[in-house]
Amino acid sequence: MRRGKSTTSLPTVDEPHLRTRQMLFLLMAPSVAAAFFITLVPVLLLVRMSLSSVSRFGRIGDYVGLRNFARLMADPLLPDIALRTVIWTGSVVGGTLLIALPTALVLNRRFFGRRLAQFLVLAPWAISVTSMAVVWRRVLSDEAGLLNRLAMASGLIERPVIWLGSIPASFGFEILIAILVSVPFSTVILLAGLSSIPADLSDAARLDGANAGARLGHVTLPLLRPFICVVLIFNIAYVMNSFPIIWILTQGGPANGTDILVTYLYKLAFTLGRLDEAAALSILMLGALGALTVLLLRLLERPAHG
Amino acid sequence: MVKRSLLSWCALLPLLAFNLFPFAVVLDTIHRRGSGGDVRTFWIGMWYRTEIGTALINSLVIALSTALASTLIALPAAYVLSRWRFRGRRAASEALLGSQILAPIMLVLGLSQMVAWAGLTDTRLALIGLYSAFQIPFAIWMLRGYIDAIPVELEEAARIDGASRLQILRLIVLPLSLPAIAVTATFAFITAFNEFVLALTILRSPSTFTLPIRVNALTAGRYAVDWPDVMAAVLVASLPVMLTFVWLQRYMLRGLRLSLGST
Numbered sequence: 306m307r308r309g310k311s312t313t314s315l316p317t318v319d320e321p322h323l324r325t326r327q328m329l330f331l332l333m334a335p336s337v338a339a340a341f342f343i344t345l346v347p348v349l350l351l352v353r354m355s356l357s358s359v360s361r362f363g364r365i366g367d368y369v370g371l372r373n374f375a376r377l378m379a380d381p382l383l384p385d386i387a388l389r390t391v392i393w394t395g396s397v398v399g400g401t402l403l404i405a406l407p408t409a410l411v412l413n414r415r416f417f418g419r420r421l422a423q424f425l426v427l428a429p430w431a432i433s434v435t436s437m438a439v440v441w442r443r444v445l446s447d448e449a450g451l452l453n454r455l456a457m458a459s460g461l462i463e464r465p466v467i468w469l470g471s472i473p474a475s476f477g478f479e480i481l482i483a484i485l486v487s488v489p490f491s492t493v494i495l496l497a498g499l500s501s502i503p504a505d506l507s508d509a510a511r512l513d514g515a516n517a518g519a520r521l522g523h524v525t526l527p528l529l530r531p532f533i534c535v536v537l538i539f540n541i542a543y544v545m546n547s548f549p550i551i552w553i554l555t556q557g558g559p560a561n562g563t564d565i566l567v568t569y570l571y572k573l574a575f576t577l578g579r580l581d582e583a584a585a586l587s588i589l590m591l592g593a594l595g596a597l598t599v600l601l602l603r604l605l606e607r608p609a610h611g
Numbered sequence: 612m613v614k615r616s617l618l619s620w621c622a623l624l625p626l627l628a629f630n631l632f633p634f635a636v637v638l639d640t641i642h643r644r645g646s647g648g649d650v651r652t653f654w655i656g657m658w659y660r661t662e663i664g665t666a667l668i669n670s671l672v673i674a675l676s677t678a679l680a681s682t683l684i685a686l687p688a689a690y691v692l693s694r695w696r697f698r699g700r701r702a703a704s705e706a707l708l709g710s711q712i713l714a715p716i717m718l719v720l721g722l723s724q725m726v727a728w729a730g731l732t733d734t735r736l737a738l739i740g741l742y743s744a745f746q747i748p749f750a751i752w753m754l755r756g757y758i759d760a761i762p763v764e765l766e767e768a769a770r771i772d773g774a775s776r777l778q779i780l781r782l783i784v785l786p787l788s789l790p791a792i793a794v795t796a797t798f799a800f801i802t803a804f805n806e807f808v809l810a811l812t813i814l815r816s817p818s819t820f821t822l823p824i825r826v827n828a829l830t831a832g833r834y835a836v837d838w839p840d841v842m843a844a845v846l847v848a849s850l851p852v853m854l855t856f857v858w859l860q861r862y863m864l865r866g867l868r869l870s871l872g873s874t
Contacts, residue, residue, distance in 0.1 A: 347721025
């Protein structure tokens with residue numbers, strides 16, 4: 306913008322000027338290009354692979370229509386795995402919210418040692434999910450390990466248990482770990498939300514005779530809703546990223562008993578070499594996840610009351 | 612206050628116990644190592660046996676490059692989204708948040724094909740490129756929150772003084788957003804440092820392994836796992852991020868708060 310002209314159009318940064326347009330383009334181009342590069346290109350590749358026959362080395366062959374999708378649907382393992390994915394996502398996202406919300410409410414008040422408490426709550430954030438999973442694998446496979454010693458000392462079990470031996474125990478622990486891993490970030494987001502709620506609102510409700518439960522239900526939670534939506538969005542992404550937990554603890558085994566869609570997808574592609582079916586599965590999952598995201602963003606947009 | 616403090620700590624206790632448990636297991640396992648000799652011999656031996664040094668360097672190189680690249684690319688875009696009013700701006704903001712849900716695992720098959728075509732399989736460069744690209748939406752989202760908090764009057768004053776857009780960007784916006792840049796880069800560093808799926812898919816040879824892949828390789832598919840070594844490796848793999856976290860936690864939280872506030 307030139308001198309002289311700018312005095313008349315001071316606060317407007319939005320002049321539909323050619324120069325501005327070019328500048329806009331120049332500044333945005335690298336980011337937009339990068340985004341396209343890692344989303345559009347692989348998605349198009351996946352679409353093409355899902356509609357072709359692909360050798361196990363990745364050579365893309367003839368167009369086969371929807372054959373890969375049909376094969377996938379005929380896969381006897383898939384219904385159980387899909388159901389387990391729903392259970393996994395529901396438990397992890399729900400469990401995370403159930404733990405993170407009270408934790409954030411506690412941390413939002415003043416008490417002695419609050420900073421230390423906050424640090425300890427957020428500590429797992431500093432450890433990679435991979436490391437966390439490896440440590441827990443040790444815990445659950447070690448007969449003389451800390452968990453067994455603690456459980457025996459407290460009289461919960463009589464003999465050491467190899468926890469990874471049973472499917473329900475493995476899957477339960479995997480859910481627990483996924484929740485523990487997601488809690489820190491969710492707590493942080495909710496804390497940010499709580500600190501944005503003015504204290505006088507709660508005070509006013511108190512003066513009107515609202516008890517603590519009513520204040521939480523009618524003042525805090527409604528105002529917190531957009532932040533809860535953000536937590537949901539980030540957590541669903543985290544659930545997808547919790548792949549290493551299952552992969553390292555049980556690799557989806559024994560007998561696909563702890564597989565969820567993401568681990569099965571990885572297995573199809575890189576262990577079983579059924580690349581075309583894996584591509585089809587990717588496309589289906591992307592579609593489902595996209596629909597879910599749009600739904601959550603709608604929820605985020607809707608006004609808090611009404 | 613005393614009562615409330617006690618109550619608060621009691622309420623948090625179960626979660627804290629779970630959080631500290633893995634640390635206890637790591638130390639317990641290292642402590643209970645059988646033959647090992649003295650501490651120094653153990654650590655030196657472990658360092659060679661696990662090849663953790665190479666992995667540490669690989670991870671540092673990849674994570675630092677990702678932090679640098681993603682932040683530099685995101686910065687101008689974040690500025691545009693914060694200051695310009697243009698059609699599709701709102702949609703762009705939502706797309707940023709929505710894109711967080713697009714986990715690499717869904718695209719991993721397409722991405723690995725892409726990397727193979729580019730002839731970059733088993734290179735650190737491939738990971739740097741992919742990590743940077745995946746980190747950009749989050750980086751834009753973080754930086755935008757910060758830039759929103761910089762008073763626009765400063766830029767207007769500079770414009771009156773005849774500064775060009777680029778000059779304003781270089782002389783005013785850039786210096787003022789340095790803390791934001793640091794925080795955003797830190798997030799990118801941590802994410803890249805800890806990433807698993809893409810590294811597992813793209814890296815093949817031990818000389819390119821990052822820390823998570825190295826730690827995984829120490830346990831996966833082995834009949835006898837040397838657990839004290841593995842736990843020591845986990846400790847080494849966690850240390851850089853833990854130190855960063857202790858050092859920058861306060862700024863990272865404030866950064867997130869600013870970005871969330873402007874969403």
